[in-house]
Amino acid sequence: MSEMANRRGAFFGRRKGHRLRAHHAGLMADALPRLRVPQEGPIADPARLFPQAVSDVWLEIGFGGGEHLLAQAEAHRDVGIIGCEPFVNGMAKLLAGIEARGLANVRLHGADAMLLIPRLPAASIGRAFILYPDPWPKRRHRKRRFLSDATLAELARVLRPGAVLRFATDIDDYAAWTLARVQRSADFVWEAMRADDWRRAWDDWPGTRYEAKAFREGRRPSYLTFRRR
Numbered sequence: 001m002s003e004m005a006n007r008r009g010a011f012f013g014r015r016k017g018h019r020l021r022a023h024h025a026g027l028m029a030d031a032l033p034r035l036r037v038p039q040e041g042p043i044a045d046p047a048r049l050f051p052q053a054v055s056d057v058w059l060e061i062g063f064g065g066g067e068h069l070l071a072q073a074e075a076h077r078d079v080g081i082i083g084c085e086p087f088v089n090g091m092a093k094l095l096a097g098i099e100a101r102g103l104a105n106v107r108l109h110g111a112d113a114m115l116l117i118p119r120l121p122a123a124s125i126g127r128a129f130i131l132y133p134d135p136w137p138k139r140r141h142r143k144r145r146f147l148s149d150a151t152l153a154e155l156a157r158v159l160r161p162g163a164v165l166r167f168a169t170d171i172d173d174y175a176a177w178t179l180a181r182v183q184r185s186a187d188f189v190w191e192a193m194r195a196d197d198w199r200r201a202w203d204d205w206p207g208t209r210y211e212a213k214a215f216r217e218g219r220r221p222s223y224l225t226f227r228r229r
């Protein structure tokens with residue numbers, strides 16, 4: 001089976017955690033259907049998913065509790081951000097954050113990002129974030145990792161020339177895994193300026209819940225920035 005056929009529509013993580021509080025359950029029932037991107041068929045123009053004109057469309061894959069997505073959406077209210085996250089409790093938390101901040105520039109996909117990305121038009125996304133994807137450290141589980149030659153090729157298709165892909169991980173092996181795939185792809189360049197660049201968080205980086213746990217447990221993150229050729 002090809003890497004893509006193996007991955008497509010496959011989500012290996014946890015979909016549900018603790019039972020949702022009443023307010024969060026209400027948001028899942030009322031707000032999510034309004035903010036969800038169409039679940040099937042091609043999306044002709046992602047910019048038109050938003051109620052107002054947007055200057056660009058960004059994509060976050062696996063936003064977890066949404067700390068980063070909310071910070072970006074608040075700092076860039078002119079940009080439309082599509083967030084993908086199959087974990088229901090994360091989605092509910094993000095919806096509460098959108099409501100609290102009054103954000104109109106977020107749209108959501110509550111499933112495997114690879115069920116959405118192939119439906120986006122070529123060169124339609126200006127920035128993509130993959131921040132602490134599930135690490136799958138055991139050798140026999142590595143094929144479950146989100147980043148693969150096939151997903152990278154799909155990301156290359158939807159990112160416009162000059163667009164940026166940001167990738168963070170606290171697992172050294174996953175950083176090396178990703179660099180190996182980017183380096184054999186003709187579509188991206190790694191934007192390292194200084195020798196220790198990958199140890200420095202981005203200037204606008206708010207941190208995430210997963211990252212805080214990694215620091216507490218003594219792991220050092222890698223922050224990789226790739227540019228679409």
Ligand SMILES: C[S@@+](CC[C@H](N)C(=O)[O-])C[C@H]1O[C@@H](n2cnc3c(N)ncnc32)[C@H](O)[C@@H]1O
Binds near residue numbers: 013062066111131209
């Ligand atoms: C380790 S967590 C990190 C969450 C968040 N980015 C952070 O830094 O706190 C990885 C997240 O990716 C999500 N995820 C895993 N596979 C995914 C996929 N195929 N598409 C979208 N999200 C995915 C998981 O549900 C999980 O919430």
